[in-house]
Amino acid sequence: MDFIKILKIDLKNIFSNPAWLFMNTIFPFVMTLILSYLMESDYGNSVRSIDYFAITSLVFTCANAAVMAANTFLEDRIKRANLRIMYSPVSKLSMTLTKVVATFIYVAFWVLVLGVIFSFVFDVNFGNYKVWILYVSLTFVSSSIGVMFAAIFKSEETANSIVSTFISLMAILGGTFFTIPKSFHKISNVSFMKWVNDACFSIIYDEKVFRILPILIGLIIVSFVCIIVTNIVFKEEDYL
Amino acid sequence: MIAIIKKNLCRLKGQKASLIVFLCMIIGAISLTLYMDNNAGTLAHIAYVSTENNEKFSSQLQITLVDEKVPISMLVNNRYDAIVTEDLTITTIKNEEFEMLLTQLLEGETIQTPKSNVGETIMKMMTMFIFMQANFLMFALGVDFESQIINRILKSPIKPIVYLLSHILYTMLVSTTLIMIVLTCFNVLGFDIGYTLISYVGLLIMTNAIAASISACFFVGFKKVDTAAMFSQVFTVITSLLSGSFNVMQNSDGVLSRVTAFLPQKLLYDSLSGSFLNFLYVMIWISVAIVISLWIINKQYE
Numbered sequence: 001m002d003f004i005k006i007l008k009i010d011l012k013n014i015f016s017n018p019a020w021l022f023m024n025t026i027f028p029f030v031m032t033l034i035l036s037y038l039m040e041s042d043y044g045n046s047v048r049s050i051d052y053f054a055i056t057s058l059v060f061t062c063a064n065a066a067v068m069a070a071n072t073f074l075e076d077r078i079k080r081a082n083l084r085i086m087y088s089p090v091s092k093l094s095m096t097l098t099k100v101v102a103t104f105i106y107v108a109f110w111v112l113v114l115g116v117i118f119s120f121v122f123d124v125n126f127g128n129y130k131v132w133i134l135y136v137s138l139t140f141v142s143s144s145i146g147v148m149f150a151a152i153f154k155s156e157e158t159a160n161s162i163v164s165t166f167i168s169l170m171a172i173l174g175g176t177f178f179t180i181p182k183s184f185h186k187i188s189n190v191s192f193m194k195w196v197n198d199a200c201f202s203i204i205y206d207e208k209v210f211r212i213l214p215i216l217i218g219l220i221i222v223s224f225v226c227i228i229v230t231n232i233v234f235k236e237e238d239y240l
Numbered sequence: 241m242i243a244i245i246k247k248n249l250c251r252l253k254g255q256k257a258s259l260i261v262f263l264c265m266i267i268g269a270i271s272l273t274l275y276m277d278n279n280a281g282t283l284a285h286i287a288y289v290s291t292e293n294n295e296k297f298s299s300q301l302q303i304t305l306v307d308e309k310v311p312i313s314m315l316v317n318n319r320y321d322a323i324v325t326e327d328l329t330i331t332t333i334k335n336e337e338f339e340m341l342l343t344q345l346l347e348g349e350t351i352q353t354p355k356s357n358v359g360e361t362i363m364k365m366m367t368m369f370i371f372m373q374a375n376f377l378m379f380a381l382g383v384d385f386e387s388q389i390i391n392r393i394l395k396s397p398i399k400p401i402v403y404l405l406s407h408i409l410y411t412m413l414v415s416t417t418l419i420m421i422v423l424t425c426f427n428v429l430g431f432d433i434g435y436t437l438i439s440y441v442g443l444l445i446m447t448n449a450i451a452a453s454i455s456a457c458f459f460v461g462f463k464k465v466d467t468a469a470m471f472s473q474v475f476t477v478i479t480s481l482l483s484g485s486f487n488v489m490q491n492s493d494g495v496l497s498r499v500t501a502f503l504p505q506k507l508l509y510d511s512l513s514g515s516f517l518n519f520l521y522v523m524i525w526i527s528v529a530i531v532i533s534l535w536i537i538n539k540q541y542e
Contacts, residue, residue, distance in 0.1 A: 019464075019466070019467040019470055019471070022470075022471075022474075023470055023474065027474050027478075030478065031477070031478060031481075034478065034481065034482060035481065038481065038482070041335060042334065042335065042338075043333060043334065043335060044332070044333055044334055044335045044336070046333050047312075047315075047316055047333040051316075052316060067470075071466045075466055153257070155254075155255075156465065156466065157255070157376075157379040157382075157383065157465060157469075158254075158255050158257065158258055160379075160465075160466060160469055161255075161258045161261075161372075161375070161376040161379065161469070162257060162258050162261055164372075164469070164473055165258075165261050165262065165265065165372055165376075166261065168368075168372065168473075168477070169265055169268070172486070175317060175318065177477075177481055177486065178486055179317070179318035180317070180318055185319055197317065198313065198317055201313035201316045201317050202311065202313045204313070205311065205312040205313045205316055206311040206312060206313050
């Protein structure tokens with residue numbers, strides 16, 4: 001019950017923040033259009049630039065949930081309310097998990113909306129439902145990672161800068177802003193966004209049975225580890 | 241001014257982890273550029289469906305022998321530029337121009353390509369990270385505004401312009417020093433970094449000045465650290481891409497190119513070729529950003 005109540009308040013907080021709305025709707029939308037336009041001449045007719053960048057931009061948006069989750073945990077306005085909750089008879093897990101779930105619901109919702117727009121307006125090929133499962137799972141993992149970073153670094157500015165830089169680096173290595181140079185494919189394998197991008201393209205273009213289960217299990221394990229680490233590392237006193 | 245810079249340096253002591261992350265990214269960007277420069281002779285990477293190599297092919301082709309056609313997704317994620325069979329049938333997702341170029345290379349022709357300037361490419365790879373680093377270093381200013389410390393600061397005998405310039409100078413100082421250490425290491429190790437170290441000092445001071453002044457504008461304007469940081473990041477990513485960072489600008493004709501011509505990063509890249517006019521535009525950007533920040537401070541806090 002406590003979990004649902006806190007979750008509702010967290011969702012209300014997130015949905016009423018115009019900056020988050022911009023970051024999860026207009027930014028990925030504009031970025032996709034700009035990148036598609038810039039790289040248009042590099043692509044032929046079978047796979048258009050927007051077919052590439054719509055997929056990678058949405059993966060980037062899902063991953064950016066980490067930045068948002070870190071902020072929902074440490075934002076000054078929310079911190080004070082959280083501090084009160086912490087000293088009430090509510091489990092620590094409810095406090096941290098609600099931030100993960102609220103961010104996940106918010107980002108997943110907008111990613112789905114953007115996907116529908118790209119699909120219907122720009123006729124982007126999203127393959128089948130497995131791509132959406134990957135998006136949703138990645139959003140959950142990213143939310144967990146964000147809250148974990150927030151618990152580890154304890155300061156909004158440090159968590160914010162490290163998480164956003166980390167996500168940008170992963171995005172660059174993952175081929176979000178430009179296709180990865182061939183000689184860098186081995187190094188780029190360190191980027192989790194590259195795994196998801198590659199998985200999405202395999203599902204869409206190879207028309208073969210793609211085994212989504214190992215990736216899903218991997219992502220769930222990462223989330224689980226992050227949530228456990230958050231609850232071990234996070235101490236109420238850190239909020240003071 | 242010196243007192244503010246000193247205080248900011250003290251505040252930075254607790255954020256070594258972030259600085260290390262940025263340093264790693266700068267090192268990564270420079271390494272990537274140097275690596276790509278060494279491999280600049282290769283024009284296309286093909287998956288050749290055959291058991292033995294065709295000696296007729298141009299040396300500008302990188303060839304991987306495969307038993308059967310590779311999946312199309314490997315073309316989409318740029319693992320290969322094309323799949324070529326023994327009867328020279330080409331499968332690619334790239335445009336017709338590329339197909340023609342590939343046909344020439346498969347016939348053994350050598351294509352002349354202009355040599356790019358390593359220094360220019362290093363700057364194009366680093367700029368986005370420099371802007372992000374400036375954003376991070378400007379957090380000190382953002383926190384002063386969010387926590388209302390600015391009210392106390394402005395009640396002291398310090399002038400708003402001095403306070404603002406102190407933060408900008410601090411950002412320039414820290415960022416330029418860190419990147420120069422990295423570049424000096426690469427230079428000492430014998431890598432060709434394109435420009436001289438003195439030239440890099442000038443370029444980095446200019447880049448950091450514009451990054452810091454724009455970032456300051458965001459933090460002063462939004463007052464909430466997370467919102468300012470987010471919008472600043474969005475601005476950095478979009479303007480960097482539009483300006484041709486990472487060499488992504490392929491479609492450079494039309495209305496967009498006229499708009500992007502005035503973006504700060506684009507002006508910086510154009511000034512690398514020694515254009516004084518672009519240098520002047522960069523100075524105008526810095527001045528405008530500082531004037532806007534000062535105007536906001538004066539309007540709201542005095």
